[in-house]
Amino acid sequence: MSLKILLAELICYVGFLAIVMIEEPLIVALVVVVIALLAIGMLRFKNDFWLQLKSEFSQNMGKASSMAMIIALSFPILVAGDSYWLQIANLAMLYAMMALGLNLMTGRAGLVCLGYAAFVAIGAYVVGILTLKLGVSFWPALLLAGITASLFGVVLGLPALRVKGHYLALVTIAFGLIVQELLLNFESVTGGTNGLINIPSPVLFGFDLSTPLNLGFISLPFQANFYYIIIVLLALSVFFVNRLSHSFFGLCLNAMREDQLAAQCYGLNLTKYKLLAFAIGAFFGGVVGGVYAGMINFIAPETFGFQQSVLVLSMVIFGGLDSIPGAVLGAIILTIIPEKFRAFDDFRLMFYGIIIVSCLLYMPQGLLPFKHRIITAKPKEQEE
Amino acid sequence: MTGELIIQQLLNALSLGVMYSLMAVGFTLFFGVIEVINFAHGEVFMLGAFGALAASGILISAGLPLGSIGLFIVVLLSVMIIGGLIGAIMERTIIKPMRSSPEIMTLLITLGASIVMREAVMLFFPNGRNPQPFPQIIVMKSFFIGGVLIKPDIVLTVVLAALLITGLYVLIQKTAFGRYIRATAQDREAAKMMGIRVDRIFLITFILGSALGAVAGLMNGMSYGIVKFTMGFIVGIKGFAAAVVGGLGNVYGAVAGGLLLGFLETMAVVFIPDGSRFQESISFIIVILFLVFRPGGIFGERTYEKV
Amino acid sequence: MLTVQGLTIQFGGLVAVDRVDMALKQGETLGVIGPNGSGKTTLFNLLSGIYLPTSGSIILNDVAIQGCSSDQVFRMGIARTFQNGRLFWNLNVLENVMMGFEEVRTISLRGTLFGRSGELYKRSIEKATDIMSIFGDLLIKQSNKLSKDLSYADRRRLEICRALAAEPKILLLDEPSAGMDAIETATLMSDLNKVKAKLPNLSIIVVEHDMDFIKGLVDRVMVLNYGRCIACGSFDEVGKDPEVIKAYLGQEESEC
Secondary structure: OHHHHHHHHHHHHHHHHHHHHOOOHHHHHHHHHHHHHHHHHHHHHOOHHHHHHHHHHHHOHHHHHHHHHHHHOOHHHHOOOOHHHHHHHHHHHHHHHHHHHHHHHHHHOOOOOOOHHHHHHHHHHHHHHHHHHOOOOHHHHHHHHHHHHHHHHHHHHHHHOOOOOHHHHHHHHHHHHHHHHHHHHOHHHHOHHHOEOOOOOOEEOOEEOOOOEEOOOOEEOOHHHHHHHHHHHHHHHHHHHHHHHOOHHHHHHHHHHHOHHHHHHOOOOHHHHHHHHHHHHHHHHHHHHHHHHHHHOOEOHHHHOHHHHHHHHHHHHHHOOOOHHHHHHHHHHHHHHHHHOHHHHHHHHHHHHHHHHHHHHHOOOOOOOOOOOHHHHOOHHHOO | OOHHHHHHHHHHHHHHHHHHHHHHHHHHHHHHHHOOOOOOHHHHHHHHHHHHHHHHHHHHHOOOOOEOHHHHHHHHHHHHHHHHHHHHHHHHHHHHHHOOOOHHHHHHHHHHHHHHHHHHHHHHOOOOOOOEEOOOOEOOOOEEEOOEEEOHHHHHHHHHHHHHHHHHHHHHHHOHHHHHHHHHHHOHHHHHHOOOOHHHHHHHHHHHHHHHHHHHHHHHHHHHOEEOOOHHHHHHHHHHHHHHHHOOOOHHHHHHHHHHHHHHHHHHHHHOOOHHHHHHHHHHHHHHHHHHHOOOOOOOOOOOOOO | OEEEEEEEEEEOOEEEEEEEEEEEOOOOEEEEEOOOOOOHHHHHHHHOOOOOOOEEEEEEOOEEOOOOOHHHHHHOOEEEOOOOOOOOOOOEHHHHHHOOOHHHHHOOHHHHHHOOHHHHHHHHHHHHHHHHHHHOOOOHHHOOOEHHHOOHHHHHHHHHHHHHHOOOOEEEEEOOOOOOOHHHHHHHHHHHHHHHHHOOOOEEEEEOOOHHHHHHHOOEEEEEEOOEEEEEEOHHHHHHOHHHHHHHHOOOOOOO
């Protein structure tokens, strides 16, 4: 039975590789259209095969995702060390982690956040400043990046205790802009507009991650090191977010999203849950920022602007609010597709805008809508 | 600091403030009547400025003399028409279909629309990527009153904004149509049952608000002499913030909020050392404090959540 | 166990609840009636900590709770339902009931990340099913429906289940039969009487317009008018009180 899942994933992977490898944009567009039509056709007809596959996946989420991770390990070898695509894959996975963090805040807890990029910026600058100026080694700095972002999450959460909905959207936008302005203007620490350059690369067990990875039969560019680091981080993120979501804690966040007053009347300490949601969601952003700083070795304030916040949010919406596989898939698709059409790079933001609008109009549930958890665990005595 | 300089700064604050006010009135109308926050309103502002640029270009090449009052009036009218048209299109294509969706979805779709509008100008307006000089549509001489240099465009801006806002006031308070708008804002269902065509009210509200936003864009172009496709974002956020400070849904509050915000921002630059570098942070922190401690806005009363 | 003294709240110029005194014994059921706008729901909002009273005290088992927030009040044992129905609309029926459980709220972060959530879930699903059985299989067979897809009457029932899941000391029911037809109301009354028999220590305060429902359920009735308690006593006593008749029927006394 898990053979079916494996097969389906392998087919998707081959399709994905095809999209990545084929250079001609027209053919890629053709492939994308064919895949999209196939997917829409399958959803429309709801034939048995498709439904079976779907339930198969939803019942074995753990297995399916770990298999997907293992399959994905072969990516650097299969693209024969194409450093460009490895870098894109790295970014896609970092976006996936951001989407997971934001999804916890906005999708699960219902706290709109339009300043998520600020947490990423904070993480990146913590790692940058600590490693560059204070000589701290990368890994403790990365942990601190996450923690600092969490603390800022709590700071942002404080006004969120009093305001909600549209007002919260405004507060989070303002937060993002304030952080960016501070980064721009505290030149002595942050380097101002020029940002921080020459951030040292991380070293893992004596192995400098900025050197090529030699696997014996093939030598991969240094991006492959980061690919493996990030995929482990992504796997951990999926695991933890999944645990959090499918637990009583996640249920409480859901209840808070649905009706804050009723949730409070049912004993939820809203302060605690809001601050926790912000802190946990921000943690992922901070870690992503830290890894980004170590990978690119250069950070500047404009990398973490409002556009990025909107982009991450559109990934979450595109994948389906409150859906974990949706967030990951949405992030990957929305990072890869525009890269394929980089000949039309000017249209990239336009593309995101159109995706957001049309997705909300025609597919408000997203790509992989959230499934309720109890459906499979229905107690037996009711089924007669 | 001399008294003249202070008055000078106050005038600057006033002209910035009325621009925010015009934007805030749009936000507050949309929220009060339709219960949406239109994050694309800043782009309407930007499109108003570009519309003015295009319209004046066409009119000048058609033979209207630069700097004449006639040109100004025609440009003003065409900007209002452009703004209204954009508002109408937006209401019909993205706001109306989302009417029953949760508020976060409406908020996001307007954000998406704002990206599309901004990028469209960048990609399709001739030389849209770069800042463009804004023609001096109306030429007036600066003059002194008691040693204070008065720039005429400030006077024009303030007078125009005052006229528009008064017009809106009369429309809302004194006409039958305004009564329909107020009724719809109070209770949509009841208004519908009383035979008010709520759909049409929504559309017209959007046209009105957007036309005002577009005029704000024209004013911005006139007083700074330059337009850029990215100019809408920050003004949009500021307009929203001003509406919030004034209490969302309250038109007078929006005007007051806009003036207050313009004033605070100008004063922050003048009185706080290094204030210009932290201008945005200062005004946003004030807005956040407002939200936390006076969620109902300047004139707002304490609200009790309906249970 | 619950003593309320001089409870008052003022909204601007309007005194919505005016110097109300009441006392509730363990296991007692108190009906609160009164014309629309007489302050019944406001009284509930005060008792459940949503509104802060202007003056007066609410004492639950010797602890003053009038300054507590609604989550604290809930944790001290007062659970309520809402007049217009405030379920967690996009959660399913079981999850709504589970939100009443203490273990759902108190789970630690460590337990969340590394504990056996599957097992915990299974256990609370069984518990929730058990609670829903007071309404027969009406709700149980809809366990996996989202609460927004329930019928009006079922939403009411679910609210009651969610409140009972918290094992409260005092249950506040705000117009539980609103939107139900006569037969459903009668069934609800008998179901609630079953609950009372099963949980003899549970005190209930119920706001209701349906007099038959009140008559069949409560031990004592309190009548509010313009925020003031104008009569208190058994159902029959209160029915004879001239002030109550006046409040309900207006100035002229007609034979009724």
